[in-house]
Amino acid sequence: xxxxxxxxxxxxxxxxxxxxxxxxxxxxxxxxxxxxxxxxxxxxxxxxxxxxxxxxxxxxxxxxxxxxxxxxxxxxxxxxxxxxxxxxxxxxxxxxxxxxxxxxxxxxxxxxxxxxxxxxxxxxxxxxxxxxxxxxxxxxxxxxxxxxxxxxxxxxxxxxxxxxxxxxxxxxxxxxxxxxxxxxxxxxxxxxxxxxxxxxxxxxxxxxxxxxxxxxxxxxxxxxxx
Amino acid sequence: xxxxxxxxxxxxxxxxxxxxxxxxxxxxxxxxxxxxxxxxxxxxxxxxxxxxxxxxxx
Numbered sequence: 130x131x132x133x134x135x136x137x138x139x140x141x142x143x144x145x146x147x148x149x150x151x152x153x154x155x156x157x158x159x160x161x162x163x164x165x166x167x168x169x170x171x172x173x174x175x176x177x178x179x180x181x182x183x184x185x186x187x188x189x190x191x192x193x194x195x196x197x198x199x200x201x202x203x204x205x206x207x208x209x210x211x212x213x214x215x216x217x218x219x220x221x222x223x224x225x226x227x228x229x230x231x232x233x234x235x236x237x238x239x240x241x242x243x244x245x246x247x248x249x250x251x252x253x254x255x256x257x258x259x260x261x262x263x264x265x266x267x268x269x270x271x272x273x274x275x276x277x278x279x280x281x282x283x284x285x286x287x288x289x290x291x292x293x294x295x296x297x298x299x300x301x302x303x304x305x306x307x308x309x310x311x312x313x314x315x316x317x318x319x320x321x322x323x324x325x326x327x328x329x330x331x332x333x334x335x336x337x338x339x340x341x342x343x344x345x346x347x348x349x350x351x352x353x354x355x
Numbered sequence: 356x357x358x359x360x361x362x363x364x365x366x367x368x369x370x371x372x373x374x375x376x377x378x379x380x381x382x383x384x385x386x387x388x389x390x391x392x393x394x395x396x397x398x399x400x401x402x403x404x405x406x407x408x409x410x411x412x413x
Contacts, residue, residue, distance in 0.1 A: 209404050215356065217364070218407060219407040225364055225365055
């Protein structure tokens with residue numbers, strides 16, 4: 130797994146400069162919005178949380194600061210060495226944890242790195258170690274994202290909502306699925322905008338994404354388990 | 356890694372329990388090995404991070 134992204138994320142130089150390159154200028158406001166979105170979907174207080182593909186631990190640290198006991202899992206040791214959170218190097222498709230070890234699992238900016246044939250196994254495996262729900266995001270194909278995604282060094286796969294919903298409903302441990310549409314303008318574009326411009330555009334973006342879900346570039350999912 | 360992590364850590368292959376051998380410990384375990392006797396696999400702990408990827412995928 131992680132075939133496309135694995136090599137890129139393992140380059141030590143990429144791991145060290147990862148935060149700097151992504152979260153300056155317009156990327157700062159985007160980062161704030163992403164954090165707000167995650168906290169609106171996960172109440173971290175006193176929860177045991179697994180952060181799958183934690184990377185350098187940006188979201189793991191946020192949840193930990195808000196009262197959760199967090200374990201971060203990633204295939205890249207170089208990324209984990211940058212994280213402040215308890216880390217485990219591992220494969221998202223065969224998680225090294227006992228059944229129902231966590232209340233909630235999250236995985237941000239990861240699904241687009243998985244092969245389509247692995248998604249059902251991935252959700253089942255997360256459901257095995259998770260009691261309550263799995264919060265993650267996917268990148269939507271019918272959006273502006275298509276215009277720039279060829280430039281991403283790590284590559285990415287875009288899955289439609291209906292394709293994913295069909296898969297999720299076939300996984301036996303899934304009880305209920307909710308989707309939340311966000312960001313008409315893809316992340317990469319925000320990251321290259323100057324700070325003051327970003328705030329205005331993002332405000333407009335938020336209002337539109339709620340009404341026009343087909344335009345959203347990012348979908349946040351809540352998958353509830355039996 | 357914290358020693359308490361052993362309560363939830365399992366072999367990714369068989370999901371069985373692991374035996375811990377500590378080589379270096381400060382507050383937390385810095386270096387050591389997690390062994391699955393059923394699969395006969397050693398998972399090394401280095402710089403406090405356990406590597407739970409099976410040898411064939413490393």
